[in-house]
Amino acid sequence: MSTVAIIGGGFAGTLTAVNLMYQAHCSLRIVHIESSEKRNCGVAFRTQSPHHLLNVPAGRMSAFPDDPLHFLKWARSRDNKLSESSFVPRNLYGEYLDGVLEAGINSLPPFVSYEALNGEAISIKLIQDDSKAVIKLADGNVVVADKVVLATGNFKAGRPSGISQTIASSEHYFSDAWSADCDRIATTGGDIMIIGAGLTAVDKIMDLEACGFKGNIHAVSRHGLLPASHLKTSLPTFAQTELRCELYSDLNLLFKSVKNAIRSGSYKDLFDNASTINMEVSDWRQIIDSLRPHSQSLWAALSDTQKSRFYRHLKAYWDVHRHRMAPEIGKRIAALQASGQLQTVAGRLYSVQETAEALVATIVPRGGGQPKQLKVGSIINCTGFELNFEKTESALAQSLLARGLVKAHPTKIGLSILNDGNVLDSNDRPSKVLYTLGAPTIGARGESIAVPELRTQAKELAATLLSLTNEELLPALNAQQLVAN
Numbered sequence: 357m358s359t360v361a362i363i364g365g366g367f368a369g370t371l372t373a374v375n376l377m378y379q380a381h382c383s384l385r386i387v388h389i390e391s392s393e394k395r396n397c398g399v400a401f402r403t404q405s406p407h408h409l410l411n412v413p414a415g416r417m418s419a420f421p422d423d424p425l426h427f428l429k430w431a432r433s434r435d436n437k438l439s440e441s442s443f444v445p446r447n448l449y450g451e452y453l454d455g456v457l458e459a460g461i462n463s464l465p466p467f468v469s470y471e472a473l474n475g476e477a478i479s480i481k482l483i484q485d486d487s488k489a490v491i492k493l494a495d496g497n498v499v500v501a502d503k504v505v506l507a508t509g510n511f512k513a514g515r516p517s518g519i520s521q522t523i524a525s526s527e528h529y530f531s532d533a534w535s536a537d538c539d540r541i542a543t544t545g546g547d548i549m550i551i552g553a554g555l556t557a558v559d560k561i562m563d564l565e566a567c568g569f570k571g572n573i574h575a576v577s578r579h580g581l582l583p584a585s586h587l588k589t590s591l592p593t594f595a596q597t598e599l600r601c602e603l604y605s606d607l608n609l610l611f612k613s614v615k616n617a618i619r620s621g622s623y624k625d626l627f628d629n630a631s632t633i634n635m636e637v638s639d640w641r642q643i644i645d646s647l648r649p650h651s652q653s654l655w656a657a658l659s660d661t662q663k664s665r666f667y668r669h670l671k672a673y674w675d676v677h678r679h680r681m682a683p684e685i686g687k688r689i690a691a692l693q694a695s696g697q698l699q700t701v702a703g704r705l706y707s708v709q710e711t712a713e714a715l716v717a718t719i720v721p722r723g724g725g726q727p728k729q730l731k732v733g734s735i736i737n738c739t740g741f742e743l744n745f746e747k748t749e750s751a752l753a754q755s756l757l758a759r760g761l762v763k764a765h766p767t768k769i770g771l772s773i774l775n776d777g778n779v780l781d782s783n784d785r786p787s788k789v790l791y792t793l794g795a796p797t798i799g800a801r802g803e804s805i806a807v808p809e810l811r812t813q814a815k816e817l818a819a820t821l822l823s824l825t826n827e828e829l830l831p832a833l834n835a836q837q838l839v840a841n
């Protein structure tokens with residue numbers, strides 16, 4: 357029997373497991389390792405707050421690419437008023453994923469087994485001519501596997517620049533947005549500074565509003581941009597045709613053409629036959645959404661230097677238009693901005709000092725000028741996630757790099773991989789054991805973070821793994837001995 361170990365119990369890991377269950381045609385043991393006690397949902401869908409909504413409409417959140425309304429049908433069995441364009445609470449989606457896994461387990465064929473392990477995988481060592489892996493968990497547990505899927509998602513963000521070690525240990529600084537207790541923060545007094553202005557920041561602003569916080573909220577980010585909102589009802593997009601071929605491999609032209617298309621309200625700058633189809637553009641979101649089916653091929657055509665440039669200079673603009681908030685949330689954010697309670701600050705956090713009364717943040721404005729000072733009662737780090745394996749504090753990532761089992765992608769975003777998710781080692785050799793999907797593949801694949809991409813990756817990866825695993829019985833290894841040497 358072959359063993360596939362999956363590290364990570366978020367959407368990517370859970371759906372890889374489920375697809376293995378449904379696709380397996382020979383004996384298989386699936387071992388699924390997750391460090392958090394709340395498994396199957398990952399960081400995004402673990403929240404219990406009813407104010408945290410999906411940022412993708414229900415009609416596009418199915419876990420299965422071949423059954424696009426699977427989630428909507430499930431959600432409508434709870435609330436029949438929901439439609440394809442509804443934005444539902446993320447914890448409901450977490451429940452859905454629990455159900456998806458449970459259904460897979462309930463229909464397991466007798467020759468497939470599934471074991472859920474709770475614990476952090478901290479290292480991987482290859483044995484038997486690099487054809488098997490020994491995964492060590494923080495609690496000393498050991499798993500021996502023929503194939504390992506790194507479904508670890510994004511790593512936690514590190515300490516932002518401008519936050520010293522001293523401030524990081526202040527009781528008024530909250531390094532992890534997800535564990536920041538907004539009820540407590542709201543009652544400690546003073547204004548609040550949020551570092552970052554993306555969807556994580558939006559979640560925290562909603563939490564603060566919900567617990568009655570009345571002070572000012574300053575969201576500081578390099579560009580000072582908050583995510584745009586979805587429209588209440590999605591408009592049709594024009595995506596059935598090829599992009600103009602000169603847009604591939606020329607980042608400047610691509611960016612200019614997207615801007616022109618938005619300004620002129622026409623697809624002509626992007627698609628050759630737009631004039632013949634003559635589809636009306638009534639909103640800029642249609643232009644952005646029309647690029648989505650092409651985003652991975654556009655990304656693949658860019659050089660590594662252009663990819664890095666995109667990350668440095670353009671990603672912030674792309675993200676606010678592409679990763680939008682639910683319309684209900686957008687309305688509440690706009691009201692907070694209109695009342696002056698929420699202010700965005702474009703600039704770089706230079707330093708923070710703690711005095712007896714407040715935290716005093718110094719911000720260098722975007723484009724230069726006099727540094728601005730903000731006196732606040734608390735600071736919450738909402739800078740999101742770390743994608744650079746070389747920078748993360750994850751013990752597993754450090755072990756993989758130290759042993760040369762993985763190699764950072766040349767852009768430093770995720771890992772170097774082959775098209776099927778097979779990880780390359782430090783000598784650019786395809787690993788016999790390690791595969792990945794989701795966030796670690798962003799440098800190689802481009803957009804690889806949301807459910808609509810991950811569900812296809814999970815299905816395809818399961819098929820790849822099953823085509824590779826053989827039926828030989830794992831030799832009876834004394835795993836503890838293997839780890840000891």
Ligand SMILES: Cc1cc2nc3c(=O)[nH]c(=O)nc-3n(C[C@H](O)[C@H](O)[C@H](O)COP(=O)(O)OP(=O)(O)OC[C@H]3O[C@@H](n4cnc5c(N)ncnc54)[C@H](O)[C@@H]3O)c2cc1C
Nearest residue numbers: 364366367368391398399400410411477508509794806807
């Ligand atoms: C706030 C937020 C909202 C989002 N909303 C949406 C949305 O509405 N729609 C959408 O499509 N996408 C959304 N996303 C994107 C979302 O990240 C993806 O859809 C998807 O959930 C990512 O899944 P994942 O499994 O790749 O990563 P994660 O969800 O990050 O899961 C990775 C898991 O691996 C575990 N892990 C990591 N390392 C180890 C280790 N060494 N040992 C054991 N376990 C480990 C972690 O604990 C975690 O549970 C959102 C993301 C965030 C952060």
